Structures are given as C-alpha cells and as structure tokens.
Amino acid sequence: MKALLIVAVAGSLGALARYALVNLVGGKAFPWGTLAVNIIGSCLMGLAYVMIMERQVWPAEMKPLVMTGFLGAFTTFSAFSLEAWELLDRGEGLLALAYVLLSVVACILALTLGVFAGRASL
DSSP, X not given: OHHHHHHHHHHHHHHHHHHXXXXXXXXXXXXXXXXXXXXXXXXXXXXXXXXXXXXXSSOTTHHIIIIIIIHHHHOHXXXXXXXXXXXXXXXXXXXXXXXHHHHHHHHXXXXXXXXXXXXXXX
C-alpha cells in the first residue's frame, strides 16, 4: 500500500510538472513543449536508471518514486526510451529498431483510430 501511495503522489507531481513545462515552452505550429518534456524526461530516466539500478547510489526504494511515479507521469516516452535502450544494450539492435518503429507507427495509428471513433460519436 505504501508503494502505491508513493507512486500516486510522485505521479501527481510529475503530471503537474509536465503541464507546467508544456505551457511554459508552448508551441502552436510544432509541439515544442511536449518535445522538451519527452527529451528531458528521457534524460532523467537514463540518469535515474544508472543511479538506482546500476550504481545503487540511490536506494532501490527510489525506483517507484522517481522512475514509475514522477517520470512515468511526466512522460511515458522516458519509459519507452529506456526499454529501447535496454534492447540495444543487450545487443538486440534489430529488435530495438522494430520496437521503436512499431511503437511510433502503431501509437500514431491508434491515436488516429481514437480520434475517428471519438469524432464519429459526436
């Protein structure tokens, strides 16, 4: 139960941080705010991964707080980036490429399907 509360609180803070940064950076012709969030979040996910999982500089109990909660809500792209990197790190470059391409294309198609479904119900 404690872990769920930690993830929930950290997730709330991550979502608020995302909202603030997207609005601060803005971007109407191009989603600069979202791009900034995704890049910053991916960088922070990489840092957290090393500090928690590899070097154990930060305690393992920080993973749900930082990686799942805050960064998971700040940007899910950071989790996607980490998973792609892990495939590359294991020497599975072709699988990593397939994951990246499939994720991007499938998610854009799924979003498009959702938009059409939502618009059709109006």
